[in-house]
Amino acid sequence: MRILSGIQPTGLPHLGNYFGMMKSAIELQETGDALYFIADLHALTTVRDPEALRHNTREIAIDFLACGLDPVKSCLFRQSDITCISELSWILSTVTPMGLLERCHSYKDKLAKGLHASLGLFSYPVLMAADILAYDSDVVPVGRDQKQHLEVTRDIAVKINELYGEVFKLPEPLIRDESAAIPGTDGAKMSKSYGNTLELFLEEAPLKKKIMGIQTDSTPVEAPKPIEGSAILGIYRHVASPSDYAEMEADFLAGGKGYGDFKKRLFAAVWEYFAPMRESRKRFADDPAEVDRLLRDGAVRATSKTLPVMERMRRAIGLL
Numbered sequence: 001m002r003i004l005s006g007i008q009p010t011g012l013p014h015l016g017n018y019f020g021m022m023k024s025a026i027e028l029q030e031t032g033d034a035l036y037f038i039a040d041l042h043a044l045t046t047v048r049d050p051e052a053l054r055h056n057t058r059e060i061a062i063d064f065l066a067c068g069l070d071p072v073k074s075c076l077f078r079q080s081d082i083t084c085i086s087e088l089s090w091i092l093s094t095v096t097p098m099g100l101l102e103r104c105h106s107y108k109d110k111l112a113k114g115l116h117a118s119l120g121l122f123s124y125p126v127l128m129a130a131d132i133l134a135y136d137s138d139v140v141p142v143g144r145d146q147k148q149h150l151e152v153t154r155d156i157a158v159k160i161n162e163l164y165g166e167v168f169k170l171p172e173p174l175i176r177d178e179s180a181a182i183p184g185t186d187g188a189k190m191s192k193s194y195g196n197t198l199e200l201f202l203e204e205a206p207l208k209k210k211i212m213g214i215q216t217d218s219t220p221v222e223a224p225k226p227i228e229g230s231a232i233l234g235i236y237r238h239v240a241s242p243s244d245y246a247e248m249e250a251d252f253l254a255g256g257k258g259y260g261d262f263k264k265r266l267f268a269a270v271w272e273y274f275a276p277m278r279e280s281r282k283r284f285a286d287d288p289a290e291v292d293r294l295l296r297d298g299a300v301r302a303t304s305k306t307l308p309v310m311e312r313m314r315r316a317i318g319l320l
Contacts, residue, residue: 001032002305004137004171006039006079009056010047013063014197015270016182016190019238022067024141024176029074035135035302036069037079038295041086042127045120061291063200066281075305077298079131084303084310089123089130091317095159096126100152113193129153133168134306141174143181164316168309183234185214198235200274201281211267212260221258232262239266239273 005025007017025036038057047053057078069076079085101107104125111117120127132140132153140150150173157168181189184196191197198210214231227233227249237245248265251257284291314320 002136002138003028003032003034003141003174004037004132004135004139005035005141006037006042006131007060007064008039008043009053009060010043011056011192011197012059012199012201014190014192014199015235015238016184016197018067018200019182020143020176021141022064022069025074026064026068028141029070032138034074035137035305036064036074036076037082037131037302038077039079039131041079042124045118045124046115058288058291061295062281062284062288065284065291065294066201066277068277068280071294071298075298075301076294077302078295081295081299082134082302082306084306085127085130085134088134088310088313089127091313092129092133092156092160093123093126095163096123096129096156100155101125104148104152106146106149125149125152126156129156132171133157134309135302136169136305136309137171138169139172139174141176143176147173147175160313160316164313167313167316182238183231185210185231187215187229187231198270201278204271207270208267211270212263214259214263214266216259219259222255224255225252225259225262227252232259232266236262236266236269239269244269 003025005021007013007021013022025034028034038060040053040057043053043056047056061076064076065071101122107122107124110121115121128149129152132150133156140153142150150171154170157170160167184190184194185198186194186196188194188196198207202210216230216232217226219225230252233245233249233252236248240248248262252262311320
């Protein structure tokens with residue numbers, strides 16, 4: 001089973017990235033042929049600072065490695081190092097109906113957030129399809145909100161196959177557990193777009209400041225606190241033991257403790273949870289040349305997997 005997933009270097013990885021994608025990706029490396037790419041080409045739709053793009057790309061690689069990604073079991077690489085992806089994206093775009101892209105809710109959502117209506121933003125699902133189809137991927141882990149992109153990929157692959165024969169394998173979605181969704185500091189889904197993130201490896205003081213700034217209601221200290229929709233509990237359940245989580249929930253319902261107390265407990269749990277990964281991260285951060293080497297090696301391995309796919313496609317459409 002070949003597994004493919006990617007993460008954009010639009011900012012530093014946060015708890016939402018870890019529990020939503022990175023943790024499951026690291027677990028999946030034990031179950032099949034895992035390919036994980038840092039989507040720097042996708043990031044060009046929003047990132048205009050070249051130094052930030054380079055910095056974030058390496059930082060994501062370091063964080064992934066620190067969190068347990070094994071570069072022997074998995075293939076970690078930069079999207080832009082796989083030169084056939086842009087070629088494949090163009091070829092796919094020649095058969096992709098405009099109406100298919102116009103129905104993609106992600107494009108409308110991004111416009112609503114104020115992003116510039118560029119061709120790259122509009123054709124984003126075609127580039128994503130190229131990412132998926134180039135490696136003969138069997139499964140693609142996605143959240144329910146991303147499932148439409150995989151459906152678009154399958155639609156494009158079917159169109160090519162109808163025109164030219166059996167060129168592409170049709171990948172299947174592996175829907176991520178929605179319970180992995182992490183609330184941000186404002187209670188909405190944690191996202192770089194909303195500026196409500198808790199980065200994985202913040203220094204102690206800024207991390208504590210962010211956690212102590214989590215938005216809460218005005219329930220008095222002595223009164224029971226609502227547990228439904230609590231950002232504190234929503235984050236705590238991922239980093240605390242079941243018994244510690246049950247204790248905090250009981251304390252919410254009992255009253256007599258303020259939100260400041262709960263935030264301190266949350267900070268302690270987050271800090272302890274990622275302590276072993278911070279140790280590992282220091283080793284990788286101190287040797288950026290080794291990280292770059294691992295990314296290059298990953299790109300060589302990933303490219304080798306695209307060769308039979310690209311030859312099959314080029315021959316089918318008349319380019320060979």
